[in-house]
Amino acid sequence: MRDKIKIASGQGFWGDLIDAPYNQVTGGDIDYLVMDYLAEVTMSILQKQKNKNPKLGYAKDIPELMKRILPVCVEKKIKVITNGGGVNPVACAEAVVEVAKSLGINNLKIAVVLGDDIKDRLDEIINAGCNLNNMDTGEPITKVKNDILSANVYFGALPIVEGLKLGADIVITGRTTDTGLTLAPMIYEFGWDKDNFNLMSAGTVAGHILECGAQSSGGNFLGDWQSIPNMAEIGFPIAEAFPNGEFIITKHKGTGGKVSFETVAEQLVYEIGDPKAYITPDCVADFSSIKLEDLGNDRVKVFNITGEKATEFYKVSCSYSHGYSASASLTYSWPQALTKAKAADKILRKRLENLNLNFEEVRSEYIGYNSCHGPLSTEIDEDKINEIMLRVAVRSMDYGSVERFGKEIAPLILTGPPGVTGFAGGRPKPSEVVAYWPALMPKDLVKPEVKIIEV
Amino acid sequence: MKINLLDIAHGRSGDKGDAANIGIIAYDDKGFEIIKKYLTAEKVKKHFDGICLGKVERYELPNLRALNFLLHNTLGGGGTVSLKFDAQGKTLAAALLRMEIDVNDKN
Numbered sequence: 001m002r003d004k005i006k007i008a009s010g011q012g013f014w015g016d017l018i019d020a021p022y023n024q025v026t027g028g029d030i031d032y033l034v035m036d037y038l039a040e041v042t043m044s045i046l047q048k049q050k051n052k053n054p055k056l057g058y059a060k061d062i063p064e065l066m067k068r069i070l071p072v073c074v075e076k077k078i079k080v081i082t083n084g085g086g087v088n089p090v091a092c093a094e095a096v097v098e099v100a101k102s103l104g105i106n107n108l109k110i111a112v113v114l115g116d117d118i119k120d121r122l123d124e125i126i127n128a129g130c131n132l133n134n135m136d137t138g139e140p141i142t143k144v145k146n147d148i149l150s151a152n153v154y155f156g157a158l159p160i161v162e163g164l165k166l167g168a169d170i171v172i173t174g175r176t177t178d179t180g181l182t183l184a185p186m187i188y189e190f191g192w193d194k195d196n197f198n199l200m201s202a203g204t205v206a207g208h209i210l211e212c213g214a215q216s217s218g219g220n221f222l223g224d225w226q227s228i229p230n231m232a233e234i235g236f237p238i239a240e241a242f243p244n245g246e247f248i249i250t251k252h253k254g255t256g257g258k259v260s261f262e263t264v265a266e267q268l269v270y271e272i273g274d275p276k277a278y279i280t281p282d283c284v285a286d287f288s289s290i291k292l293e294d295l296g297n298d299r300v301k302v303f304n305i306t307g308e309k310a311t312e313f314y315k316v317s318c319s320y321s322h323g324y325s326a327s328a329s330l331t332y333s334w335p336q337a338l339t340k341a342k343a344a345d346k347i348l349r350k351r352l353e354n355l356n357l358n359f360e361e362v363r364s365e366y367i368g369y370n371s372c373h374g375p376l377s378t379e380i381d382e383d384k385i386n387e388i389m390l391r392v393a394v395r396s397m398d399y400g401s402v403e404r405f406g407k408e409i410a411p412l413i414l415t416g417p418p419g420v421t422g423f424a425g426g427r428p429k430p431s432e433v434v435a436y437w438p439a440l441m442p443k444d445l446v447k448p449e450v451k452i453i454e455v
Numbered sequence: 456m457k458i459n460l461l462d463i464a465h466g467r468s469g470d471k472g473d474a475a476n477i478g479i480i481a482y483d484d485k486g487f488e489i490i491k492k493y494l495t496a497e498k499v500k501k502h503f504d505g506i507c508l509g510k511v512e513r514y515e516l517p518n519l520r521a522l523n524f525l526l527h528n529t530l531g532g533g534g535t536v537s538l539k540f541d542a543q544g545k546t547l548a549a550a551l552l553r554m555e556i557d558v559n560d561k562n
Contacts, residue, residue, distance in 0.1 A: 040534065041534065041535055136472065136473075215467075220467070221465075222465045222466055222467060222548055222549065222552075223465035223480075223482075224465075262465065262480065262482075265480045265519045265520075265521060266465065266466065266467040266478070266480065267467070268478075268516075268519060268521075269466065269467055269476075269478020269479075269480065269516065269519070269521050269523055270467045270469050270476075270478065271469040271470065271471055271476055272476060272478070272523055273471060273474075273476065273512075273514075273523075273525050274512075274514055274525075275514050275515075275516050275523055276514070287516060288514075288515065288516045288517070288518065289518070290516075290518055290519065291518050292518070292519065304518070322536060325535070325538060327538070361531075361538055363531070363538040363539065365539075365540050367540065371540040371541065372540070372541050372546040372549075372550070373546065373549070373550040373553070374505065374506050374550075375504065375505040375506065376502070376503075376506070376550050376553055391540055393538035393539075393540075394538070395536070395538055433535055433536055434534065434535045435532075435534060435535070435536050436472065436533075436534050438472065
């Protein structure tokens, strides 16, 4: 058993800094690189790509990234764990195999975690007595079943651990919790008992700190943000984990950003509900138990973490098609920028009304005035405001109404208030609204599978 | 005496479906005593009048000198359903830090 492992965060979301994973594997010694690619909206996008081409449906950045990092990972024996397999982890693994071959790398083992995709099993699951009721509204899933775009179970760390035990150098999963990616190597390397819920919670907390990339190392820091050095070359977080469940959050030497009590604490409170019940497939972690000790030099010790037994359920996330939306913006200049923008909004709404279009919602916001803080925004002195951007967004179940809205924006330039610019992108096109259906499912209705693909 | 919340605390906000979460962290123990005492769910609900259309839940994380608020029915439907420019509530932590706390207020 090892007495310490270093787990590095490489991506906080699909679209994060492209060079971050490369910098993590080259900037110092690490044992694991973990990368989270999947937001809820991502699954439906990937499912659409797979519907068009059965070879797609995973984070397409991965093969390109692997081309850069694989030679380093092989040389330094760094294992890579990612949920970027999306709705097609096998195709993702096959693409990585091709990359490895092109680089002349042999003896590479890739574990693929399967079984989270339940889109084609919904009838079977409903027949087994699980109605996949909406966790928020209580309605049964049959209400939206025909519009479902994707349906996935959130697996935890254990299938990844199985892959590591089978000797995998790379683990590619579909819908796995972000926290499971980080917890898994701790369970594997330290031989943790999956029923030791304090340890499961410790690894889960480490995962929560790593899962949003540089958000724990000085990015998006609302404290004294100007004190964060060299954000241009920000270092992504690294967890130095110990067998007793304690870990230190740090980053590579010489990188920008900052790891402090404050930067880690901000990430700990990010997107949590009841801190005493942070529910994952692996445990129910108690975030109120977490203690931090700022050791200085970009090192923060995280310890004292407790938690309880996991629930009997997996969370299921389904996405379904729910109409169309579009948004458009126009910019009005001084003088009277806000008054002009408000007048333009009124004219636009009157025209939409005269057309008898059908919208569920029409929302107007004034960027430069109230688009962030709404009614909490302070009143502005119009003489001192140089410009205001009017942003109008609409949503409807009727494609035609949203499409017609898009045709009513540009005319405002010649038929509305003066001093307007900033309409260069063409007519806004309706985009499909994807809504979510969160549900719970008994764990025994689905079984994760681990498949090994070798080069 | 009036205290600007911005001067004694920082925080971060994000989305959980149609609910927004706002974590507020005091810079020191004295600041935490103030927010623990005065930053109630009712005050937060009132502060976000017209933005938070549901209930506000409040949780304490004393080890981090932090409070967590869950603001239900706040993000215009959440996800890609929301038409809000800030559909994920990323700027709501700063919106809460606009609050002025009257530390003589015994309510």
